[in-house]
Amino acid sequence: xxxxxxxxxxxxxxxxxxxxxxxxxxxxxxxxxxxxxxxxxxxxxxxxxxxxxxxxxxxxxxxxxxxxxxxxxxxxxxxxxxxxxxxxxxxxxxxxxxxxxxxxxxxxxxxxxxxxxxxxxxxxxxxxxxxxxxxxxxxxxxxxxxxxxxxxxxxxxxxxxxxxxxxxxxxxxxxxxxxxxxxxxxxxxxxxxxxxxxxxxxxxxxxxxxxxxxxxxxxxxxxxxxxxxxxxxxxxxxxxxxxxxxxxxxxxxxxxxxxxxxx
Amino acid sequence: xxxxxxxxxxxxxxxxxxxxxxxxxxxxxxxxxxxxxxxxxxxxxxxxxxxxxxxxxxxxxxxxxxxxxxxxxxxxxxxxxxxxxxxxxxxxxxxxxxxxxxxxxxxxxxxxxxxxxxxxxxxxxxxxxxxxxxxxxxxxxxxxxxxxxxxxxxxxxxxxxxxxxxxxxxxxxxxxxxxxxxxxxxxxxxxxxxxxxxxxxxxxxxxxxxxxxxxxxxxxxxxxxxxxxxxxxxxxxxxxxxxxxxxxxxxxxxxxxxxxxxxxxxxxxxxxxxxxxxxxxxxxxxxxxxxxxxxxxxxxxxxxxxxxxxxxxxxxxxxxxxxxxx
Numbered sequence: 001x002x003x004x005x006x007x008x009x010x011x012x013x014x015x016x017x018x019x020x021x022x023x024x025x026x027x028x029x030x031x032x033x034x035x036x037x038x039x040x041x042x043x044x045x046x047x048x049x050x051x052x053x054x055x056x057x058x059x060x061x062x063x064x065x066x067x068x069x070x071x072x073x074x075x076x077x078x079x080x081x082x083x084x085x086x087x088x089x090x091x092x093x094x095x096x097x098x099x100x101x102x103x104x105x106x107x108x109x110x111x112x113x114x115x116x117x118x119x120x121x122x123x124x125x126x127x128x129x130x131x132x133x134x135x136x137x138x139x140x141x142x143x144x145x146x147x148x149x150x151x152x153x154x155x156x157x158x159x160x161x162x163x164x165x166x167x168x169x170x171x172x173x174x175x176x177x178x179x180x181x182x183x184x185x186x187x188x189x190x191x192x193x194x195x196x197x198x199x200x201x202x203x204x205x206x207x208x209x210x211x212x213x214x215x216x217x218x219x220x221x222x223x224x225x226x227x228x229x230x231x232x233x234x235x236x237x238x239x240x241x242x243x244x245x246x247x248x249x250x251x252x253x254x255x256x257x258x259x260x261x262x263x
Numbered sequence: 264x265x266x267x268x269x270x271x272x273x274x275x276x277x278x279x280x281x282x283x284x285x286x287x288x289x290x291x292x293x294x295x296x297x298x299x300x301x302x303x304x305x306x307x308x309x310x311x312x313x314x315x316x317x318x319x320x321x322x323x324x325x326x327x328x329x330x331x332x333x334x335x336x337x338x339x340x341x342x343x344x345x346x347x348x349x350x351x352x353x354x355x356x357x358x359x360x361x362x363x364x365x366x367x368x369x370x371x372x373x374x375x376x377x378x379x380x381x382x383x384x385x386x387x388x389x390x391x392x393x394x395x396x397x398x399x400x401x402x403x404x405x406x407x408x409x410x411x412x413x414x415x416x417x418x419x420x421x422x423x424x425x426x427x428x429x430x431x432x433x434x435x436x437x438x439x440x441x442x443x444x445x446x447x448x449x450x451x452x453x454x455x456x457x458x459x460x461x462x463x464x465x466x467x468x469x470x471x472x473x474x475x476x477x478x479x480x481x482x483x484x485x486x487x488x489x490x491x492x493x494x495x496x497x498x499x500x501x502x503x504x505x506x507x508x509x510x511x512x513x514x515x516x517x518x519x520x521x522x523x524x525x526x527x528x529x530x531x532x533x534x535x536x537x538x539x540x541x542x543x544x545x546x547x548x549x550x551x552x553x554x555x556x557x558x559x560x561x562x563x564x565x566x567x568x569x570x571x572x573x574x575x576x577x578x579x580x581x582x583x584x585x586x587x588x589x
Binding site for chain 2: 058
């Protein structure tokens with residue numbers, strides 16, 4: 001088992017080092033949700049009335065509603081960022097070097113996935129700390145019970161990034177990921193509005209949101225912050241993680257001839 | 264320290280859930296539902312509605328006798344003050360209340376009920392033992408808010424249209440003073456051991472504090488809720504914590520309760536509750552506050568130490584008054 005852990009340690013450390021060296025990335029990862037929280041949510045505070053829906057037991061301000069969605073947003077962007085760096089690694093040849101290691105490919109990809117999830121979680125906790133200083137607090141235990149939800153959601157979104165990276169041929173194509181993956185996933189979810197609110201305007205939009213795995217990641221985080229388990233969302237996220245993971249393994253399958261940059 | 268305060272909150276809530284089981288009689292909060300003609304009874308231990316009792320038409324003000332053996336209900340559209348046995352929920356009898364009774368207050372002697380008759384511009388004094396009207400005192404138009412000083416010397420009526428606080432000498436049952444307040448005074452309470460009188464003005468959006476000795480205004484409290492138009496900030500009911508150092512003020516359609524420092528008269532915090540909050544009642548140890556939210560038809564429970572809403576409980580349509588049954 002030792003080589004497995006050496007690989008795990010090496011890959012996770014590399015991810016962490018890369019993240020620490022890119023201070024701009026860390027700041028950007030925090031600024032994005034904070035702008036949503038301090039500007040967008042504050043502006044909509046009075047405009048959007050929220051009824052009491054589980055896991056909440058009383059009326060809440062919009063800022064309180066939006067925080068789990070912004071935690072999801074951090075993880076979504078981080079997952080995609082990680083996919084971007086995979087494309088870069090492949091262009092630079094370091095990915096090829098990694099995949100030649102005498103270990104199963106799925107393990108190497110999992111290590112990579114875990115590394116990016118740990119980075120995501122560190123970002124989310126920093127964001128929650130700033131939200132706490134702003135006066136948005138959850139039950140103390142909630143900060144602990146949210147951890148498994150963050151791990152699961154991080155793995156799901158990381159796996160999605162991994163799967164996407166196996167199909168993206170060039171770094172320049174990443175803009176397409178932004179337009180066709182990140183934005184639809186974020187806006188067509190329960191991150192900004194509760195699903196019942198979405199149903200008021202369009203049943204179709206509601207149904208799309210309801211099958212969006214990102215919605216379930218956000219709901220998993222929302223319930224976990226209140227020390228509750230949303231079983232449906234848990235199963236949905238697990239299923240999506242398995243599907244995205246399988247797609248990534250298939251995408252990086254050497255028999256398929258891992259897509260090479262042309263030219 | 265947020266972390267510490269959260270731990271305190273968790274502990275307090277756990278205690279709240281555990282403590283009542285040691286009592287034979289569970290603590291209850293009784294809520295009058297104006298549109299349903301009912302009373303919803305909330306168990307303080309479980310924070311759930313355990314009973315719904317029918318009353319006369321349009322129940323608004325409710326209060327228990329000091330020994331909690333009977334409940335008095337202002338059944339406004341039945342033009343009666345009903346007396347209910349809280350054990351059985353049966354109406355024992357009606358008291359002669361005058362027309363359209365809205366709010367009332369029970370004198371410390373546990374015998375004289377001072378009732379505001381909104382349509383008649385009078386305050387009716389009823390002896391609850393003989394069930395007879397002792398006096399009827401002319402006050403301003405649309406009397407509503409009622410209070411009695413802790414020593415029982417003064418009864419107060421506020422009139423919504425005249426914008427006045429009327430001071431009634433309970434010995435002679437006569438008006439001894441009238442003081443102007445801001446537009447539409449809705450509620451009055453004595454504070455600081457009976458040396459201050461606080462009166463809320465719904466349209467004026469203020470809370471006036473009077474010195475009882477001189478009957479002069481000593482402070483005026485104003486409110487400002489972030490993101491809410493000032494017209495919607497309408498103070499109505501309010502209650503004081505056990506040490507009388509803090510007041511919780513219901514701000515009507517702003518959907519917030521203000522936390523006011525009763526020594527400096529400064530607003531320290533605003534708590535989000537249900538829609539159109541009007542009145543409230545504490546539990547016995549004053550650790551929880553229950554607010555009636557008329558439009559949303561629910562009651563929000565506030566953790567007093569944490570100054571945070573912890574739960575909102577669905578009751579009947581248009582909940583109005585609240586009273587504690589220990």
